[in-house]
Amino acid sequence: xxxxxxxxxxxxxxxxxxxxxxxxxxxxxxxxxxxxxxxxxxxxxxxxxxxxxxxxxxxxxxxxxxxxxxxxxxxxxxxxxxxxxxxxxxxxxxxxxxxxxxxxxxxxxxxxxxxxxxxxxxxxxxxxxxxxxxxxxxxxxxxxxxxxxxxxxxxxxxxxxxxxxxxxxxxxxxxxxxxxxxx
Amino acid sequence: xxxxxxxxxxxxxxxxxxxxxxxxxxxxxxxxxxxxxxxxxxxxxxxxxxxxxxxxxxxxxxxxxxxxxxxxxxxxxxxxxxxxxxxxxxxxxxxxxxxxxxxxxxxxxxxxxxxxxxxxxxxxxxxxxxxxxxxxxxxxxxxxxxxxxxxxxxxxxxxxxxxxxxxxxxxxxxxxxxxxxxxxxxxxxxxxxxxxxxxxxxxxxxxxxxxxxxxxxxxxxxxxxxxxxxxxxxxxxxxxxxxxxxxxxxxxxxxxxxxxxxxxxxxxxxxxxxxxxxxxxxxxxxxxxxxxxxxxxxxxxxxxxxxxxxxxxxxxxxxxxxxxxxxxxxxxxxxxxxxxxxxxxxxxxxxxxxxxxxxxxxxxxxxxxxxxxxxxxxxxxxxxxxxxxxxxxxxxxxxxxxxxxxxxxxxxxxxxxxxxxxxxxxxxxxxx
Numbered sequence: 001x002x003x004x005x006x007x008x009x010x011x012x013x014x015x016x017x018x019x020x021x022x023x024x025x026x027x028x029x030x031x032x033x034x035x036x037x038x039x040x041x042x043x044x045x046x047x048x049x050x051x052x053x054x055x056x057x058x059x060x061x062x063x064x065x066x067x068x069x070x071x072x073x074x075x076x077x078x079x080x081x082x083x084x085x086x087x088x089x090x091x092x093x094x095x096x097x098x099x100x101x102x103x104x105x106x107x108x109x110x111x112x113x114x115x116x117x118x119x120x121x122x123x124x125x126x127x128x129x130x131x132x133x134x135x136x137x138x139x140x141x142x143x144x145x146x147x148x149x150x151x152x153x154x155x156x157x158x159x160x161x162x163x164x165x166x167x168x169x170x171x172x173x174x175x176x177x178x179x180x181x182x183x
Numbered sequence: 184x185x186x187x188x189x190x191x192x193x194x195x196x197x198x199x200x201x202x203x204x205x206x207x208x209x210x211x212x213x214x215x216x217x218x219x220x221x222x223x224x225x226x227x228x229x230x231x232x233x234x235x236x237x238x239x240x241x242x243x244x245x246x247x248x249x250x251x252x253x254x255x256x257x258x259x260x261x262x263x264x265x266x267x268x269x270x271x272x273x274x275x276x277x278x279x280x281x282x283x284x285x286x287x288x289x290x291x292x293x294x295x296x297x298x299x300x301x302x303x304x305x306x307x308x309x310x311x312x313x314x315x316x317x318x319x320x321x322x323x324x325x326x327x328x329x330x331x332x333x334x335x336x337x338x339x340x341x342x343x344x345x346x347x348x349x350x351x352x353x354x355x356x357x358x359x360x361x362x363x364x365x366x367x368x369x370x371x372x373x374x375x376x377x378x379x380x381x382x383x384x385x386x387x388x389x390x391x392x393x394x395x396x397x398x399x400x401x402x403x404x405x406x407x408x409x410x411x412x413x414x415x416x417x418x419x420x421x422x423x424x425x426x427x428x429x430x431x432x433x434x435x436x437x438x439x440x441x442x443x444x445x446x447x448x449x450x451x452x453x454x455x456x457x458x459x460x461x462x463x464x465x466x467x468x469x470x471x472x473x474x475x476x477x478x479x480x481x482x483x484x485x486x487x488x489x490x491x492x493x494x495x496x497x498x499x500x501x502x503x504x505x506x507x508x509x510x511x512x513x514x515x516x517x518x519x520x521x522x523x524x525x526x527x528x529x530x531x532x533x534x535x536x537x538x539x540x541x542x543x544x545x546x547x548x549x550x551x552x553x554x555x556x557x558x559x560x561x562x563x564x565x566x567x568x569x570x571x572x573x574x575x576x577x578x579x580x581x582x583x584x585x586x587x588x589x590x591x592x593x594x595x596x597x598x599x600x601x602x603x604x605x606x607x608x609x610x611x612x613x614x615x
Contacts, residue, residue, distance in 0.1 A: 057353075089448045092447075092448070108448065112338075112467075112472065113335045113338035113339065113467070113472075114334045114335065114337075114338040114359070115331065115334065115335065115450040116447070116448055116449055116450040117450075118450075128450070129450045129451065129452035129453060129454055130331075130335060130450060130453065130454040130607065131467060131468060132606045132607050132608070144550060145467060145468070145471075145472065145550070147471065147472060147547075169358075
């Protein structure tokens, strides 16, 4: 059965090739060929346009992201009391010295919706004015809706001076000891 | 009063207007309570926004150092500067409200069925474009209100899974609102959105005409056609004048808000998203951001898009609320939604949350899954109760649930705008 079918198919093809094409079908073939070429051109052109568009959009952004390393000198270790928070609005961070003397530099931005948090000295906590999330001195969430602990910046302590790398913001879910820098 | 004879041949201006309308229309289409002229009002407000927007463009400078000062200059030194800005502001406010009311009108008269399916979707896209225009314009004054409203509004994007944070990054051109953001918002506000709005509006109108004009009950016994000019055009003209009068009155007596210059270091207390997002912000007070900012709005929007493709078996055909039964079910749904929503908001304000009771469990469960299950349970029980009590047909069921959810959304929005004071605590409107 299979063989028979194959033979039939071959015969069909042979017939088609040997068949004289009428001028109309020739024209039709040429037309559909040209149409295909136009479609191909169209696809290539739209890919090009998309590439230009996205290249244009994205290349500008990369430059603004490649910031030089920004180091902010906060001050001498001894000038910060344990269990205290100092605000550095110029560097856009809070420098917190924990009870055990460790340092952590916290971002101003609430992790909920990006408002600037304020330090409440009387209650020893950060509070967000937008949805009243509050954070402990180490940035841990005390009261929702904020979903994660405050972002923080890496700290280096050189020659008794606290230096904060404000170019790199680090995200975290929860506070742990490894985020704290000791003198 | 209806002019029966073609005593006035359309000339010049009215001739142009008649390209929007057919030469003659069904007399029934003239009744004001068919549409309340809402679609036409929205179109007029968009035209006013184009005119006042171009005027504002002549003075506005889209750079962080200059933007705020250029607004101050416009208000203090330019003749009618403050008035033009006020008109632009109030038109924006009215446009969102009227577009929303237009959506309600089309829904309750069945303008989303049969030949109008596509136009319902186009209308939803137009609503998104209107809100997009409004939101992109919100940043331009570069005052504290603008800066923080946009910060909060764009931070909502962070909670969309997978694409959210890169979408936000693309929109802001960075992690926070910056100079590039202002330029992007300016271009979307004054070029991209207006062009899209204009094109889609034309298509929206064309499809209304293709569907045979506004939706009317189709009893064949009485079809009396009257010339559009002057019957319809005069009516439209009167509505237009009344609307312009209202907008101008607001613009004269109430100034568009302008606080101090934007300061990225200090958030306002309270910081609120633009008012039309106040409902979503209110949800954020009660749910995990993933639920409030993404899941619930997305679910509602998908329901709205699906609406024309539901098999409702019958058609409303321009009859308000379908039947007396459906009407009383709608009233009942509205009343119970107001009571339930405000009760839940107050309850959640004064009672401890699951999240603080069980701090060891992921907040996506305690503050997301648990409240969502409670919410779905309430909706489900209400659905069963109403269907049984009022013996509703499919159309009546859909309509009742639509009323239930829309009312909840309106109540949340009103609470967010008028009842949230310092620290976003519940207060009375005069203390906000």
